[in-house]
Amino acid sequence: MSTTTNSRDTTGSIPAQTSPGDPQEVLPEFRPSWWETGLRARANASVFGVFAELPGLTRRAVRVAWRADRLRTSLVAVSTVGAGTMAAFGLLATQRILVELFAGGPTPDRVRAALPALAWLAAVTAIRGGLGMLVGYALNGLTPRVHMLVERELFENTTAVELRAFDDDQFAEGMERATRGTEAAIELVQTTMNLFAGLVSLIAVTVAVVTVHPMLLIALLVATVPAGYAALRAGHVRFQSFLASSTRRRRQWVLQRLMAERQSAAELRSYGLRRFLLRLYDKVMGAQIAEELKVAQRVTTTTSVGAIVGGIALAGVYVLLGVLLMRGQIPLAAATTCVIAVQAAQRALAQVTFQIDRVYSSGQFFNEYVRFLATAKGYLPNRAPGSGREPDPVPDGLVELTVGDVSLRYPDRDRPAVDQVSLTIRAGETIALVGENGSGKSTLAAMIAGLREPTSGAILWNGRRYDEWDADGLRRHVAVAMQDHHHWPFSASTNIAMGDIDSDADPELIEAAARRAAAHDMILELPHGYDTLLDKTFKDGQELSGGQWQRITASRAFLRDAPLLIMDEPSSALDPRAEDALFQALRSRQGRHTTILITHRLANVTHADRIVVLEHGHVIESGTHQQLMATDGVYTQLFTLQAAGYQNQPTADAPGADAA
């Protein structure tokens, strides 16, 4: 295996040359991961392995179709078998017609004798057509229901898993594959039904051929199996390619967004990132094209060899028929039926092999979906371990919150982000978490909000561990304004109402919450006030500034009248007036409701009941503003530094003052 796995050279720059050789040398994300080994083994399974998996895959397809819509699934199955049977009857009727037409006697008599079989042929053809239409209609109704069923199941899981799942890149990979798997579910159901149809036709035609001459069966197999084998091999190659390029496609998608979306447009220009991103794009696409070419060559070679061998074998079949005819070993009517039957069998077998290939490959994609659901289940909240009982509903109100020796280490990190932190917060207190970037404030807040589970230690809500309470109920008792808040693409009022989505959005409450976060006047200035859609990508949608979004986020948190409010950097983008209004609103909670406040603007934490200073995940200082200032520790240094920024006003003597 290549040892060059990072695209950065020793100077840390990204190489300018496009080298679409080994994709693993292009970007570090392309390094094969251990978890792909099992998938690769499956993708490399022999063609016979396909047959081994087929029953399981078709069972899965039928089960999912059955769950989505029983009536339509039954209708498709019955109509498919009916249509296949009609095909066999059609062939038998054709043979009957030929026998009558090739018999002795005057032509009008022969035609008359053939009429009943002709009527049969017309009837079975019409019935077959009608059943085919029925299958089409039933499938049209069935497939969207299948898609909805599997996609909804996916979203049920992705919205329920714990936050830590999103730190895991395997989870992200699995999700991409699973998304493809939801589309594959439709294909799997459709192709499984088509496979049944093909098999029924094939059986019918094979019976007819064997009836004419058993030897023709061998010829038939020789004429069709190579092309079928080639089709199956080609399916494998395509699947392997999908597997190999999953990470690359994700990277390509990210790059496409970075270069085409408005969020990144301004920074892209101001930093002159255009050439840098285009170079990365060239590398990713170079590797992608190299892979696609390799796959296309293998597919073409495999299918061409299959077609050549199949063509030679078919010629052999016709030669054999000719020999049998010349020797008088087979009547002309039977030989003609045989040619028709061989062609029909070839079509049926081609359909079957094609469908087997598609069932197999769409089944592999669907397996990714099934596998992802299993992975996601591993991330579902696991409450009250070992207790075997339902978690208790959370009583209203917070009396005391205890953080007991809590640590959290992110999976890919050597050091814990929060390290053995202990803290007791009583009802009505305002606690400020301060500390330098990366000191663990947001991580601690996320654990207190019930969004992340500690790696060790425990947090107690009113004296009982979080995992003993109902998780959703607990989260309803906490309102959080996130540092990385999401810009929900809904109206301003919905954005605020989402803070308490389970209760009816009372416009008065929404307005009151907006006033507390200094958002009310700003919202009224929007073209449609509270009904303004906050998404520029839709018609009449509006874009907000960073500070305006921050006000909406704070309003959302205020709307949820929760006993515990966590505000993580709520004012980093606010103007001084809005900031003042927000902190006045926060101060008005003091003594009545509990607040945890994270901010780097230390002037805003002086009123807090307690200031907790974090450094590298540890609590290094704790006390009121006055107590901490008296200790001359880290807090004093940070506070003094910031205060000096306000005090050091330029004077008339200061250099540059004139120019200003």
Ligand SMILES: Nc1ncnc2c1ncn2[C@@H]1O[C@H](COP(=O)(O)OP(=O)(O)OP(=O)(O)O)[C@@H](O)[C@H]1O
């Ligand atoms: N999802 C994550 N996966 C891995 N590491 C993370 C993740 N989130 C945070 N970290 C790391 O954990 C440490 C603490 O991060 P955290 O966001 O809690 O710090 P913070 O004190 O809130 O910082 P800031 O003041 O910059 O907001 C940092 O080293 C950060 O890189």
